[in-house]
Structure formats: C-alpha cells, structure tokens
Amino acid sequence: MSYLQIRNVWKTYDDNVILEKLNFTIEKGEFCTLIGPSGCGKSTFLRMLLGKESPTRGTILLEGEPLSNEPGSDRGVVFQKYTLFPHLRALENVMLGLEMEHSAFLGKAFGSARRRIKEEAMEMIKAVGLEQSAHKYPSELSGGMQQRLSIAQALVKKPKILLLDEPFGALDPGSRSDMQELVHGLWQTYGLTAFMVTHDVKEAFELGTRLLVFDKVRNDPHSPNAYGATVVNDIKLDKNKRKNKGEGHVDHDETIIA
Numbered sequence: 001m002s003y004l005q006i007r008n009v010w011k012t013y014d015d016n017v018i019l020e021k022l023n024f025t026i027e028k029g030e031f032c033t034l035i036g037p038s039g040c041g042k043s044t045f046l047r048m049l050l051g052k053e054s055p056t057r058g059t060i061l062l063e064g065e066p067l068s069n070e071p072g073s074d075r076g077v078v079f080q081k082y083t084l085f086p087h088l089r090a091l092e093n094v095m096l097g098l099e100m101e102h103s104a105f106l107g108k109a110f111g112s113a114r115r116r117i118k119e120e121a122m123e124m125i126k127a128v129g130l131e132q133s134a135h136k137y138p139s140e141l142s143g144g145m146q147q148r149l150s151i152a153q154a155l156v157k158k159p160k161i162l163l164l165d166e167p168f169g170a171l172d173p174g175s176r177s178d179m180q181e182l183v184h185g186l187w188q189t190y191g192l193t194a195f196m197v198t199h200d201v202k203e204a205f206e207l208g209t210r211l212l213v214f215d216k217v218r219n220d221p222h223s224p225n226a227y228g229a230t231v232v233n234d235i236k237l238d239k240n241k242r243k244n245k246g247e248g249h250v251d252h253d254e255t256i257i258a
C-alpha cells in the first residue's frame with residue numbers, strides 16, 4: 001500500500017475550480033517538489049495535505065486512513081513568511097510546540113517535563129545550526145536564521161511529513177543555498193516525506209526526488225474558472241546523491257522511472 005494516496009481530488013471555492021482530478025500516490029521518504037504558474041493551486045494542495053482544507057471531492061489517504069481534518073503533529077509546515085513569536089527567545093519558540101502538546105490549556109510545562117522539552121528543543125536548535133543564538137529574540141536573527149528557526153519549530157514535534165511552502169523565497173542566494181543543504185540533510189536524517197512548493201525550477205530539480213508540475217490542461221477563455229489545474233507532469237528524478245537514510249528509508253535507485 002502506498003504511503004499517501006491522492007484519489008480523484010478536486011478543490012473548488014464557490015464556482016471557481018482550483019484543482020481537478022488529482023490522482024497519484026507518494027511513497028514514504030520521497031521529496032516532492034511542486035512547481036506551476038502562480039495561482040494554480042500549489043499552496044491549496046499543501047493546505048489539504050496539512051488538513052487545513054478539505055477536498056471538495058475525492059480523498060486523501062495517509063497509510064490507508066483518511067487524512068484528519070485538523071492539522072496534526074504528524075505534519076510539520078514551514079512557510080515563506082516566518083511564523084515566530086517575537087516575544088519568545090529562539091529556544092522558547094521551539095519549546096512552545098512541545099509545551100502546547102504537553103498542556104494545551106497552559107501552554108507551559110514544569111519540572112522534569114519542562115527539562116525534557118528543553119532538551120528536545122535544544123537538540124533541534126543544534127540540528128539547524130542555531131546553538132549560539134538559542135537565547136536571542138527573532139528580531140535579533142537574520143532572515144536565514146529565522147527560517148532555520150521556523151524549520152526547527154516544524155521538526156521538533158517529529159512530523160512524518162514536512163510541508164514547505166516557498167520556504168526560501170525571501171532569502172538571498174547565499175542563505176538560500178545553505179538552507180537547501182540544511183533541509184536536504186534534515187530530510188535524510190529524520191526520514192521525512194517532504195513536499196516543497198518553489199518557483200525556482202533549478203531548485204525543484206536539484207532538491208526533489210520527484211517533481212510534480214501543476215497546470216491547467218483545459219482552458220475556457222470565456223470562463224477562466226471553469227477548469228482547475230492538475231498534475232501535468234510527474235517526473236521521477238534520478239538522484240543517486242539523494243538517499244533518504246532515515247526511518248522512511250527509500251532507495252531511490254530502485255524506484256527510478258525517468
């Protein structure tokens with residue numbers, strides 16, 4: 001059974017068809033990069049994977065079970081715009097997700113639970129290279145560092161699926177390439193299944209083990225919203241260098257079609 005099954009998924013907002021007839025499966029440990037024209041529904045698709053939106057038609061199954069309607073801790077998300085709390089230090093920003101899990105009411109843990117949470121958060125802070133800045137506030141961090149922190153926030157809850165929506169769009173080229181390396185390393189280390197929306201075609205080819213190209217196949221000039229986008233190209237990328245060695249190990253050499 002495939003890890004993630006997208007079965008005849010459609011998404012419409014009122015009369016506007018955004019996505020139509022999405023039909024594909026994803027195996028554990030794949031790194032899918034998503035490209036397509038602006039406004040074609042890539043972020044909408046990520047939001048459905050996150051559970052923030054439901055398909056209008058069709059189903060999404062994760063390990064054979066319908067995806068829950070609520071964002072769960074099995075899915076971590078990183079947006080282009082940072083989602084950091086300005087009044088919390090870097091370490092506290094990462095701890096917060098675990099503290100909320102521990103006590104949604106108080107958003108705080110005490111005693112040994114707090115010590116464990118702090119250790120886990122610090123481990124993640126180290127994994128993203130922010131050890132020296134753990135006690136700084138977000139405003140004291142560069143854009144690249146803030147994005148590292150967002151990634152630590154997303155990964156600290158050990159999600160199985162990492163969703164990245166143009167995560168490097170606001171970064172300068174140097175930071176961008178550092179971040180690509182970081183995300184790729186974390187994907188390998190933690191055995192993640194990743195989906196990343198990007199407008200950078202080179203990045204999509206370089207990072208992905210699979211490239212999904214979204215676009216419309218049908219267009220009615222008199223009714224531009226009558227048809228939605230779908231996956232018009234699904235390219236398995238031959239990446240010897242990209243082997244996910246984590247829990248969700250997939251030897252991509254064995255799954256190459258292209």
Ligand SMILES: Nc1ncnc2c1ncn2[C@@H]1O[C@H](COP(=O)(O)OP(=O)(O)OP(=O)(O)O)[C@@H](O)[C@H]1O
Pocket residue numbers: 013018036037038039040041042043044045
């Ligand atoms: N909550 C909503 N209600 C109504 N329309 C929406 C909603 N969310 C998105 N849309 C519309 O759905 C379409 C797809 O938006 P989406 O953000 O998914 O595209 P995208 O491919 O990610 O675009 P971009 O590459 O520019 O980020 C757009 O026309 C947008 O206006």
